[in-house]
Amino acid sequence: MTYENILSKTENSINYITINRPNKLNALNKATIQELHEAFKAADSDKAVKVIIVTGSGEKAFVAGADISEFADFDVENGGKLAAKGQELLFDFVENLGTPVIAAVNGFALGGGLELAMACHFRVASDNARMGLPEVSLGVIPGYGGTQRLPQLVGKGRAMEMVMTAGMIDAQTAHGYGLVNHVTSQEEMIPLAEKIAGKIMRNSSVAIKGAIKAVNANYQDGINGFDVEISEFGNCFGTADFKEGTTAFLEKRQADFPGE
Known part of the structure; x- marks a missing residue:
């Protein structure tokens, strides 16, 4: 299948999904969320695929957030529908996928980008990664599961601080918090994810x-x-x-x- 906003390929039983909107720092819009849903669904149904690795194109960002221009004029009803639909199509969908999903977090993972990474089963990060939930600086809260998954991963106090300050943390801090499993150089990030995938694929x-x-x-x-x-x-x-x-x-x- 051909996608406009993402890339998907399978090699050696690993499906690689890449968010491919580098000019927008791979920001998530509705079309990208839909395409990600379709790519994850297709990979999960393919018996040849044993592990999925998701990352962002370029060196600057995994996903630098949601595409704010799409919802800046929404009202209460539309805002609620946006969050509900996004969680159903992508974030909850990925979390409950039967195929293991590794997020390879390169560069910025902010807002919806961090929420996508947290929905994956675990995370490896490049040493230039920066993560945060800046939504309150826009007058909203995280709507794609961020207020739920972040406390599960880092604890309530740290999650409250990250959400309320709208600040970013670096990769080493994220590792210390338990938000990511491993930190490595950008060049070694995908090879490390592949090495872990190889260990997974030896099992049932x-x-x-x-x-x-x-x-x-x-x-x-x-x-x-x-x-x-x-x-x-x-x-x-x-x-x-x-x-x-x-x-x-x-x-x-x-x-x-x-x-x-």
């Missing part, structure tokens, strides 16, 4: 999907995460991956998971 994709569902359940209102874990654990016993994994272990060989 079916079990990983169940693990993602179980971990996410802990953060969902009205859901008992332990019950979900028990259910997903039990489901594993009916998979070909479980049979192969246990057989390979007993035979002292590397497992060759069928992904079923």
Whole structure:
């Protein structure tokens, strides 16, 4: 499929999704959010894809925020619909994807950009990355899950400070906060993400999907995460991956998971 605002390619079982609006610092507009939804959905449904890496084009920005020109004249109703639709199409969608998603954060990840990175399953960052939620400086609050995911990752106090000051933190501070898993040079960022993806791909994709569902359940209102874990654990016993994994272990060989 051809996209106008993003690039998508698959190599060696890794799908690379690149937000490609460098003249706008890869800002998210409605069209880009829609295309990202379609690309993530296509990658998740492709059995050949084991890991997704999402990044921004160029060296300046992962995503420098939302395209403010699209909503500057919105009223209360339209503002609410904007947040609801965006969360449904992209941010919640990515968080609950069964295929592992790694955000490779290069440069600025602000507003919707940081919210996209936080929706991914984990994050690696280049040493020039800068992250923040500046929405209150525009008279709004983060609307794509930022007020929920940031406290989960860095704690309530740090999240409150970041949101209320509208300030940015550098990559090393983000690493210290637990907001990103790894920091490396810009040149080594994608290779590092690929190295981690390689480790992931040696394991059962079916079990990983169940693990993602179980971990996410802990953060969902009205859901008992332990019950979900028990259910997903039990489901594993009916998979070909479980049979192969246990057989390979007993035979002292590397497992060759069928992904079923």
